[in-house]
Every structure is written in C-alpha cells, then in structure tokens.
Amino acid sequence: MTPDVLPALREFLDENWGRALRRSLSPTEPLVSSGIIDSFGLVDLSLFVEERFGVRVDASDVGQGRADTAVQIAQVIEARRR
Amino acid sequence: MTTILGRVLDIAGRDPDRLFAHVWDARREVEPVTYGSYVRLAAGVAERLRREGLAPGEVAVIILKSGSLLMAAWLAPQLLGAIPTIFPWPTEKLDRGYYARTVASLLKISGAAVLMTSRDLVDTVAPLAAEAPALRCILALDDARPAESLPEIPRALREDAEAIAILQHSSGSTGLQKGVALSSRAVMNQIENYGKVMPARPDDRIANWLPLYHDGGLVPGFLQPLLRGVPLSILSPIDWVHDPVLLLEAITRDRVTHCWQPNFAYNFLATKIPDSKLEGIDLSSVRVLVNMAEPVRLSSHELFLRRFGPYGIRPLALQTLYGMAENTAAATQSDPSRPVTLDVVDRAALSEERRALPPRPGGVALSMLSSGAPIPGTEIVILGEGYERLPERRVGEIALRSDCMLTEYFHRPDLTARAFHEGWYLSGDFGYLAGGELFVTGRKKDLIIVAGKNVYPQDLEFIADGIPGVHPGRSVAFGVENERTGTEDVVVLVEPEPGADEAAVAERVRAAVAHGSDVVARDVRVVPPMWLVKTSSGKISRTRCREKYLDDSGK
Numbered sequence: 001m002t003p004d005v006l007p008a009l010r011e012f013l014d015e016n017w018g019r020a021l022r023r024s025l026s027p028t029e030p031l032v033s034s035g036i037i038d039s040f041g042l043v044d045l046s047l048f049v050e051e052r053f054g055v056r057v058d059a060s061d062v063g064q065g066r067a068d069t070a071v072q073i074a075q076v077i078e079a080r081r082r
Numbered sequence: 083m084t085t086i087l088g089r090v091l092d093i094a095g096r097d098p099d100r101l102f103a104h105v106w107d108a109r110r111e112v113e114p115v116t117y118g119s120y121v122r123l124a125a126g127v128a129e130r131l132r133r134e135g136l137a138p139g140e141v142a143v144i145i146l147k148s149g150s151l152l153m154a155a156w157l158a159p160q161l162l163g164a165i166p167t168i169f170p171w172p173t174e175k176l177d178r179g180y181y182a183r184t185v186a187s188l189l190k191i192s193g194a195a196v197l198m199t200s201r202d203l204v205d206t207v208a209p210l211a212a213e214a215p216a217l218r219c220i221l222a223l224d225d226a227r228p229a230e231s232l233p234e235i236p237r238a239l240r241e242d243a244e245a246i247a248i249l250q251h252s253s254g255s256t257g258l259q260k261g262v263a264l265s266s267r268a269v270m271n272q273i274e275n276y277g278k279v280m281p282a283r284p285d286d287r288i289a290n291w292l293p294l295y296h297d298g299g300l301v302p303g304f305l306q307p308l309l310r311g312v313p314l315s316i317l318s319p320i321d322w323v324h325d326p327v328l329l330l331e332a333i334t335r336d337r338v339t340h341c342w343q344p345n346f347a348y349n350f351l352a353t354k355i356p357d358s359k360l361e362g363i364d365l366s367s368v369r370v371l372v373n374m375a376e377p378v379r380l381s382s383h384e385l386f387l388r389r390f391g392p393y394g395i396r397p398l399a400l401q402t403l404y405g406m407a408e409n410t411a412a413a414t415q416s417d418p419s420r421p422v423t424l425d426v427v428d429r430a431a432l433s434e435e436r437r438a439l440p441p442r443p444g445g446v447a448l449s450m451l452s453s454g455a456p457i458p459g460t461e462i463v464i465l466g467e468g469y470e471r472l473p474e475r476r477v478g479e480i481a482l483r484s485d486c487m488l489t490e491y492f493h494r495p496d497l498t499a500r501a502f503h504e505g506w507y508l509s510g511d512f513g514y515l516a517g518g519e520l521f522v523t524g525r526k527k528d529l530i531i532v533a534g535k536n537v538y539p540q541d542l543e544f545i546a547d548g549i550p551g552v553h554p555g556r557s558v559a560f561g562v563e564n565e566r567t568g569t570e571d572v573v574v575l576v577e578p579e580p581g582a583d584e585a586a587v588a589e590r591v592r593a594a595v596a597h598g599s600d601v602v603a604r605d606v607r608v609v610p611p612m613w614l615v616k617t618s619s620g621k622i623s624r625t626r627c628r629e630k631y632l633d634d635s636g637k
Contacts, residue, residue, distance in 0.1 A: 020604055021592075023585070035175055035596015035603075039323045040533070040567075043354045050356065059324040063174055 005053065005081075006074040012048050013070055017041070027071045033064035045073075055080035085266035086247050087160040088240030089309050094121040094232055103307070103314040105150050106332050108321040115150050118232065120157070123150065125229035127158035131196060134219045138163030140195040141249065141492075143188065145169050145203060148318035151223055152294060153304065155198050160247065163239050167192060167249035167261060168295040170600075171203075177597035178206055184259075188251060189214035192261050192492060200224050243267040246489050250297055250407045261492035262297075262407040272301065272410035272486035273309045275459040279415045280340075280370065282310065287367075289315045289338040291322035291329055298375045298534065301411030302342040302403075312340075326351050327359045330393075337367040342403070344375040344534025348382040349568035352389040366394030370418045374403040375534035377522060380424065380451045382568040397421060404453035404522055408507055409460060410486040414520045416454030423452035423519055432523065436477035438514045452519040460484035464515055469503050472514075477523055480513045481506035528624045530561035532601050533569050537561075539624055545598045546574055549590045551582035557591075558614055560628040564604075571604035573631060577611050584608040 010027060017036050018025045031037045037045065042059050049057045057076055060066075067073045084092070093100065098118025105113040136142060142159040144166060146152040152168070159166045169188055172181040185207055189197065193216045199207060201222045211217050243266040250262040288307045292299030299319075307314035315336040321328055329351070332338060373383070383400045391397075402422050405412040416422045429446040431439040441447040456462045463471050464478040472478045483506050491497040501507055510527035513520055530537040542559035546552055556577035561570030574591055578584055585608075592606045615626040 021588075033175065034593050036592070038175070038596075038602040039173070039320075040350065043324065043326065043350075047354060047356060 005077050006070065008052060009049075009074050009077070010070050012045075012052075016044060025070065028069050030064075030068045031070070031073075032062060033068050049073075049077055053077050053081060083241070083243035083267055083270060085160075085240055085243050086269055086305070086309065087157070087235070087266075089270070090117070090121060090157065091232070091235065091240065093117050093311055098232070100311065101313045103150070103153070103316050104332075104336055106315060106317045106321075106328065108318070108325060108328065110328070110331060112335075113150060115153075119228060120150070120154060121232055122228035122230075123154035123226065124157035125161060125231075125233040126227045127151075127155050127198070127223060128161040128233065129229060130221060130223075130226070131158055131162055131164070131198075134196055134221065136162050136164045136196050139245070140164045141192045142166050142196040142198060143169055143185075143192065143194045145171060145185070145197065145199040145207070146223065147171050147200070148293070148316070148320070151226060153316075154226070155223060156294065158198075159196075160239070161233055161235055163236075163245075164195075165246055165249055165263075167194075167251055168293075168300070169251060170293065170295050172206070173600070175596050175602075176600075180598045182206055182210055186210040186213045188259055189217055191259055191494075192249060192251070196221060198223050243270065246492070249492055250300060251295065260494055260497055263489045263492040264410055264486075265489050268410050268486040268488065269301075269305060270309070271459055271484075272412065272457075273306055275457045275486065276302075276306070276412050276415065277310060278458050279454075280418060282312070283339070283369075285337070286312045286340060287315065287336055287338045288312050289317070289329060289332050289336070289341045291317040291319055292343065292534070293319045296375070296534065297405070297407035297411045298342055298344065302372065302374075327355045327363075330355070330360070330363045330365065333368060334362065334364045339367055339369045340372070341368070341370075342372045342374055344569070345373050345378055345382050346376065346533045346567055346569035348373065348386040349566065352385045360393065363393050365390055368395060368399050370401050371395070371399050372401050372403050372415070374405060374412075376531040376569055377563075378402045378451045378453060379565075379568055380449050381565060383422075383451070385568075402451060402453050404480075404511075404513075404520055406509060408488045408501070408509075409482060409484055410488075412457055413460050413462065413482055413484070414454040414456050416452060416519075422454070423517070425450040425452065425516055425521055432477065438475040438477065438516060438521065450521045450523070453513075453522055454520065455518050456482075456520070459486060462515065462520055463506065464513065465503070465506070465508075474515050474517075477512055477514045479526055480509040480511045480520065480522070482509065483507065528560070530559070530570055530572060530601075532561065532572060535600055537572065537599065537601050541599055542572065542574055542595055542601075542603070545594050546576050546591050549576075549587065549594055551579050551584075551587035552591065553577045553579050553611070556611075556614055556622075558622050558624055558627045559603075560624045560631075562604075562628070562632065572601050573605045573607075573628075574603045575607050575609050575614065575627060575631065577614060578608050582608075 094117040246263045247266040290303030404414045427438045429448040512524045513522040539559035546557035617623045
C-alpha cells in the first residue's frame with residue numbers, strides 16, 4: 001500500500017508526539033481529532049512531509065473527517081507523489 | 083469626550099475613501115475596506131439589529147470567522163448604543179457539545195439579547211436559546227448588505243464616553259468566565275496614551291493576525307489602527323497558524339511597520355517556515371514588533387533576529403509590552419527608540435529572597451527582559467503580602483491604577499470588588515521595578531498561558547475529574563515553560579482509582595482535554611496514589627505539584 005512513506009511518517013510521529021505519550025503511535029489511531037497533534041503541530045507535520053516527500057499536505061488535508069491517522073496521511077502523500 | 087463610535091464616524095464622514103484595512107485571505111487575495119464601506123456595512127447590520135429591537139445598554143454577542151463582516155458586526159451594536167462582545171469561532175478539535183455549553187454560559191453571564199453568527203453555526207448555537215432567557219434572537223449575517231449611506235446617530239452616542247461601550251471576555255468554562263467592561267473613555271485614553279510612546283508616522287501600517295476576542299488582537303491590532311486612522315493588514319488567525327509565511331507576505335506587500343504578537347509567535351515564525359518560502363520576503367519596512375500577552379523571552383528575540391535579520395528585521399524593532407484586558411490592553415511599553423533593557427540578576431536572590439540583585443560570585447545569572455515603563459495615565463506599584471508598597475528591585479504583586487481601567491466585570495460586583503485593593507487593580511502577576519521599568523518574574527495566580535491564551539487550570543482539572551478511572555478531586559493541571567516553543571506546555575497529572583487501567587485513563591484524559599478546552603495537554607500522567615501535594619488547608623497545591631513534577635523530570 002504505502003511501503004516507504006508509512007514507516008518514515010510513523011518514525012517522525014513517534015519522535016515528535018509518541019515520545020510525550022511514552023509509547024509508539026498506532027498507524028490507525030486518530031491523531032488530530034484525539035488531540036495528540038494540535039494546529040501548531042500540523043505545521044511541523046506539513047514541513048516534514050514537504051521536505052521528505054516533496055509534496056504539500058496541510059491543514060485542509062489533515063484532521064477530523066479528513067486524513068486523521070498515520071495510514072490515511074500516508075495515503076494522501078502517496079496519491080500526491082504519483 | 084468622543085466615543086469609539088464617534089471617532090470612527092468622524093473619520094468616515096470626513097474621508098470615506100480613506101483605507102481602513104486590507105483583509106487578507108489564505109489565497110493571498112486582498113479585500114480593501116475603506117472607512118466609508120466599513121461604516122456602511124456596520125449600518126446595514128445595525129438595521130437588522132434595530133428590527134430585532136436591540137436596545138441601548140443591551141449586549142450583542144458576535145461569533146464570526148475573521149474578516150470584514152466580523153469587524154462591521156462589532157461596530158453595529160454601538161450604532162444603537164448597545165454593547166458588542168466577540169466570542170471565538172469553534173476550533174475543529176473542540177467537541178461541539180462542549181462548545182455549545184461555553185457559549186450558553188457566556189450568553190447567560192452577559193445577559194446577551196442578540197447573537198450574531200453565520201449559517202454554518204446556527205444549528206450548533208440554536209438550542210442554547212432555551213438556556214439564555216435574555217436572548218431574543220440569533221441572526222445569521224451571511225447576507226448582510228451595506229447601508230446606502232453613512233448613518234445618523236444621536237449626539238449622546240457620539241459623546242457619552244462614560245457608558246460601557248464594549249466587553250472583552252476571557253475564556254473558561256467552570257464559572258470563571260468574566261466580561262471586562264470598558265467605557266469609551268477607557269479605550270480612547272488607552273489609544274491616545276499608547277500613541278504617545280509609539281509615535282506615529284504617515285507611512286505607519288499595522289499587521290494583525292491575532293483573534294479579535296483576544297485583548298491583543300482587539301486593541302493594538304484592531305482598535306488602534308481603526309481609531310488612529312492607521313491602515314491595517316488583517317489576517318485570519320487560523321490561516322496564520324496553518325501558513326505563517328502569510329504574515330511575512332502581508333508585511334512585504336503592504337510595507338507593514340508595526341505588529342503586536344505573543345512571545346511564542348517569534349519562535350513559531352522563526353522555526354516553521356522553510357527557506358524556500360522566504361524568497362522575495364522583505365521585512366525592511368518593519369519599525370516595531372511588540373512582544374506581549376505572555377512572558378517575554380530574550381531567547382525568542384534572539385532566535386527571531388537570527389532568522390529574519392537577513393530579511394531586514396533590525397534589532398531595535400524588537401520591543402516589549404506588559405498588559406491585561408482589565409487595563410484595556412497595554413500597561414507598559416518599552417521605549418521603541420532604544421533596545422529593550424536587559425537586567426542581569428542573581429537567580430537565587432530573585433527566587434529565594436525575592437530581590438533583583440547583581441549576580442553573586444559563583445551564583446547563576448539570569449537575564450531579565452524589561453517590559454518597559456508604564457504608559458502615560460497608568461501608574462504601577464509593587465505590593466508585598468500585606469499590600470505594603472515595596473521599593474525598587476523587590477519582587478511583589480504588580481498593581482496598577484489608570485485612566486483606562488475597566489468599569490467593572492460585567493454584572494459581577496463581587497469579582498470587581500475582589501480585583502482591587504484601595505483603588506489599585508491587583509494583576510495576579512509578580513514582578514519588580516528597576517529604573518522605572520517593569521520586569522515581570524512570574525504569576526501569583528494559577529493561570530497557564532499557552533501561546534498568548536489564558537487557560538484556567540481549574541477548567542482542565544474539572545475535565546480530568548470527570549474521567550472514569552480518575553480518583554475524583556485528585557487531579558492537577560499546570561504550565562511548564564518550553565524554551566523551544568517560547569510558551570508553556572500544559573501538564574495534567576491524575577491519581578487513579580484502584581484497579582484502573584492507567585494507560586487508558588491517561589489517553590482518555592488527554593482526549594477529553596483536547597475536545598473540552600482550548601488547548602491540548604503535552605503531558606498527561608497517571609501518578610501513584612497520594613503523589614499530589616496538598617497545602618496545609620488540604621487543597622491540592624498546583625505550585626508544589628509543579629515543583630515535584632519538575633524535580634522528577636530532572637529539570
């Protein structure tokens with residue numbers, strides 16, 4: 001499905017948000033609607049995605065009712081890279 | 083004395099084509115708003131309010147997204163002698179039920195007669211009418227049209243500067259909401275006196291991305307340009323957070339000279355914009371950037387200057403302010419003609435003896451950034467625990483007296499009386515004076531300030547207490563400074579019920595705080611039973627829990 005995007009994304013999520021939670025974030029748990037990532041954090045995520053994958057993913061793509069989990073965000077990135 | 087409304091109508095009448103604001107959107111499209119078009123749109127909204135019977139002295143609550151309609155809806159009630167107050171648009175993470183309850187509580191406390199909003203929100207807020215008996219109607223302003231001509235208003239509305247003109251509401255949900263009621267006299271004094279320390283030039287131009295329900299967004303960022311006739315470049319706070327370079331583009335294109343922002347914004351702007359987006363950015367028009375609304379940090383200024391010096395920011399531009407909504411906005415301002423004063427003091431003497439003394443041999447030196455001197459019309463004293471006045475360089479509670487002080491906490495004489503001691507407003511902040519300048523050292527009250535936003539720990543503890551598995555009454559919330567972000571992180575600690583699944587409890591508390599408050603908690607921890615520290619009177623001490631938490635974290 002998303003062989004190289006997802007692991008790199010999960011690593012970034014764990015480094016930035018999993019650490020505070022003292023656990024690894026599951027690829028299918030909601031990140032924004034659960035309050036793990038706030039609006040300031042979304043900017044970090046979008047910077048990382050642009051730098052690492054060369055595509056733009058911003059607050060209009062990520063959030064409740066949109067891409068909210070690592071898997072969903074990875075899918076958006078994959079789709080944009082094609 | 084002229085009222086806020088009188089002043090706006092004067093400018094609009096004299097010079098209707100004068101530019102009031104450039105309203106920027108996320109796509110970089112700019113809507114120019116003149117004084118004439120601004121006032122005519124407000125008059126169009128006021129006509130609807132008149133039909134609903136909004137009477138002088140009644141309160142109209144406004145919940146609209148940032149833009150020209152929000153600014154016009156704020157002026158509209160004043161055309162009828164009524165009082166506007168702006169409440170935040172819900173953020174996406176917020177639980178709609180929780181949001182509705184806070185709005186209901188605000189409507190009740192303010193005795194609002196009218197709620198102005200847009201169609202998107204009507205379904206969320208409509209059920210609240212039942213809980214707010216004074217509320218007569220909810221207006222969706224989506225189709226608001228400007229009036230044909232500038233309005234005629236009774237002379238009293240132009241000249242009666244003593245009446246309550248506007249309300250500013252603090253956030254909070256557990257009965258802590260209070261409306262800061264300001265007269266036109268207070269607002270006009272603030273703008274005039276602040277102008278004396280921030281001298282005007284014909285090319286002045288102000289940028290603002292702060293929300294208008296925040297005193298920084300409302301007063302320096304909106305009323306100041308409106309009442310001084312300085313063109314405003316205004317952005318939506320939501321757009322700014324998602325795409326901070328938007329502010330720098332507005333500065334570049336509109337040749338902005340002044341901007342007021344909380345400390346965290348300096349770190350945010352310096353670290354969240356990739357180089358690739360800075361092409362063509364030119365900040366050389368900027369004369370003054372004022373750091374306000376949360377503790378000012380030297381490291382944030384240094385970070386900002388390293389990043390944006392090459393784009394034209396001069397060291398002298400970085401200035402500071404201390405203030406609060408109760409004093410309309412600013413209480414002090416650093417002198418923009420020279421660098422902000424740095425006071426190097428001994429850390430142990432400051433925290434243990436509560437004195438600002440030169441560093442001792444072998445001691446740790448602390449660089450304190452000045453917040454500047456009181457603005458004209460505002461006096462500041464430092465009070466000890468028995469309300470005695472302390473001399474310079476002694477740390478105590480900052481108290482003030484001014485000609486721009488609130489009239490009252492709206493409909494709350496009890497809170498108003500408690501906020502003053504012998505005519506001095508007690509800020510709840512600690513600081514010292516040196517050379518006539520104010521240095522803010524900490525907080526007496528248990529308030530958390532996250533990104534310039536005031537958060538009451540009581541609200542977060544109330545949320546945590548409601549979570550299954552949390553021992554009722556055994557939770558505490560406090561803020562911890564984060565050097566990297568330039569603001570505070572929220573920490574929530576709870577003690578578990580016997581047998582509770584601790585990881586699950588922590589996750590539930592985190593989610594509940596996210597959905598039920600304006601912030602997210604950076605750290606939620608389940609601590610062992612009897613971990614939380616109580617005061618001698620048996621209440622949980624946030625200060626001592628915080629110290630213990632920091633010790634445990636090795637900080």
